[in-house]
Amino acid sequence: MSSTLRAHPSAKWWALAIISLTQLVVVLDGTIVNIALPQAQAALGMDDHMRQWVVTAYALAFGALLLLGGRIADYWGRKRTFLVGMVGFGLASLFAGMANAGWELVLGRALQGVFAAMLAPAALALLTTLFPSGRQRNTAFAVFGTVAGAGAAVGLVLGGFLTEFLDWRWCLLVNLFFVIVCLVGGALFITESKAEGDNRYDLWGALLVTVGLGSLVYGFSIAETGWANPLTIAFLAVGVVLLGVFVWVETKVGNPLLPLRVVADRVRGGAFLIQAVAGSVMIGATLYLTLHLQIVLGMGALQAGLASLPLPLGTMVLAPIATRMLGTVGPRPMLIGGPLVVAAALVYLSFITPGGDYLVEIAPALLVMGFGMAFVFIPLQNVALTGVAPHDAGVASAVTNSAMQIGGSIGLSVFTAVYAARVGAHAPADVDAAVLTSGYGATFLAAAVGMVVASVIAITMVRGRAEDLLPRGADEQAAVLAH
Template sequence: MPGSISTAPEAPRAQAPATPHPRRWLVLAVIAISQLMVVLDATIVNIALPEAQADLGISDADRQWVVTAYTLTFGGLLLLGGRIADYWGRKRTFLVGMVGFALASAVGGLATTGELLFAARALQGAFGALLAPAALALLTVLFTEPKERAKAFAVYGAIAGGGSAVGLVLGGVLTQYIDWRWCLLVNIPIAAVALFAAIPLVPESRAHGDTRYDIPGAVVVTAGLVSLVYGFTRAAEDGWDASATIGFIAAGVVLLAAFVVIELRSSHPLLPLRILLDRNRGGAYLASTLIGAGLFGAFLFLTFYFQQTLGYTPVEAGLASLPITVGVLISAGAASQLLPRVGAKPLMVAGAALAAAAMLALTQIDVDSSFVAHLLPAQVVLGLGLGFTFVPLSSLALVGVPEHDAGAASATLNATQQIGGSLGTALLNTFFTSAVTAYLAGRIPGPTTVAQATIHGYSVAFAWGAALILVAGLATMLLIKVRKEDLATGAVHMG
């Protein structure tokens, strides 16, 4: 699930304290609460989206902004957030991120227009890009003994993995029995509990030395990604050959090229390009981006298919999405055991093949598809593919990385997942909208025709998602050359 992809950030650069902090386990509980809030927000909003769209009058072309506004700012600002946490102070950044996330959630929960909801989601992503790096950096500083650190990361990872499942069910309950707005407003009490506990418990720490930030890089890369996504959205409404579509996509490409130039010339780059130029890491980041692109959009369409086509209640839709999480948990555990024995490449190729096969199975849905016979096995296989893919990616991200680049390398992997998800959600939503429009052209409109057009749109979106995942598998086969002996197993914790 989107929420099961953890938000591992910039690692701290300061030397860890010699003696363990006496209240470190209480601090872990506080950090776990904050992580739960961030993870919940990915899946809980997905379940609420159909009702939010209807309530606020959001068009089919624009509804993807509820997802992409969050993932774009989160992914685009994640590396900068890690550096801010290191130099400005990890506790201070953690508290500011927590308060900002809660306030943004309040704005979203009280939104009266789609545009206000999109803006609130973008703010959530920006503050999440402060909160998540600060949380993980605090864990790394506080838990210095290897066995204790492993336990702390296990708790953090369990929250990341299980939180998405909780979000699916909680989102359904809140949407069905209270109001979709509470899927955002629920963050306020969670943040309040964590905030009041963090103030007396969490110690401050920061890295020393040069504290310059690559602000131009962060602004340009985020603007470039937003321009690309907006161009994809315009394509859904105006067509791919419209001047606005071409203009925004071209502007996005130019801005991303400018970002590369900025990083090459910056003395303190947001993303040191040497991290990307290694064949194995570059292949891992490319695969991560493509898989994120294929999957995030698919989750969006499954939610709408369950609720709007099959007529599931929000609670039923949340429960119906759980098989993906089950598949992830099964294969992630198996992949952790298999990785040292078979290496990353075979697992990632097998994972991509499984996930793509599941997506192709979803292209065969109809207005009355059986959950048990069709949707359940397809989702379990999709989850299995995800687990086999993401676990090796976490190891590949750090292959051959010098210690001072480890945080940036880990954060880059997570940023690529979010950015890929942003671009993929916008792109697949455009393909869906265009397919529906094309299907309806020349046909007599009516409930049955509209329902069949919608199914056709879902099938087209799932097919493109499968294609993106297959390209990720191909990139893995061609680019990943690392041997299993070279993998730094256990060096990276993705959750």
């Protein structure tokens, strides 16, 4: 029965739905717990340091293990890795949702990150092999990119709803519904694929990059205690050294974990850098916007989540237009202009005031940010994976996701330092709504600078003709050139 289903012409579109749903789960789990943290902290008796680790554990395990997860998907089988990762993610979510102590919740979140590191590259590699070129690929990546771009905001809305009307535990247990749907759909509609040829694992490379990225992410996660903190410096230094050794090792081994050809290509490398900047802005801006909505404007969890909806709605509204433009103007103009639109919205958002009207000061900026992000995320996935050999599809997908996670961690620490510098200049007794708002505004301005940098990266690195930046069939190339 499953072979008949897979042979049906619509099967790959059902597979796209399952893969996109998987990406939604992976992305929204980075934010869905954020709104529920105060309730979880009180219920489990966690101190502020352990509360931080509920968020950090997921990003740390996810970002550090993505490359290894990508190679496992390539070598062991992408569908097999997808299904095993989904089962593990569901069990980890159940464990975290039933936690009776803070350390259990942190451990559950770390396990979620481990299995997400298997899921994310397997899903994207499956998408790449399912839609190898042409207009269907553009449409598929438009759907996938929209889901990826909106996932963080969807997590905030869903987290707010579940926290307010049910219990904080449901922010984790809700994953079981997604897992069941994805397991059934994956078994029915996804076909197996894996890399051919030499499939030996680069164990030294895996160890170096995992510990190196883990050290780097952890160093940035504790940087809010001070950039001069010896512990911060030590972890960052160890991370940089280990990653340097990793690059050296990858040039020496016969079957590297990360073939340097995947990241050495100028266009693809530029796409990875833009992905990192976009991740930092989405994660950082979303967090500080949530703080402003709840702490300064006094919104409840659900109200704050709903107030962030203009951002994903803007992305979804512009997604069809961005998809059509991808086949005509090409990705380069979109990757230059999209970040500038987001930067303009962030500059506008930086002028928020303590008593400002949400509909005047915040909603328009979020809507325009969503518009701009549509022109970033939709072409980005295509460009990042264009020209990648089937043997490297999983690892290239892993780098794309890792760039988002590592970029988000680094960006958030930078924004936190900017916020702390602005608020820390005042005595604790003087920190009122006006001072907090000033700190949030400073982070939005820093995020705007980051998006301008992303545009500069696109100008200098994402270069070439439109037909060279996107995989197409010969007939479609001719049609595009005729326009």
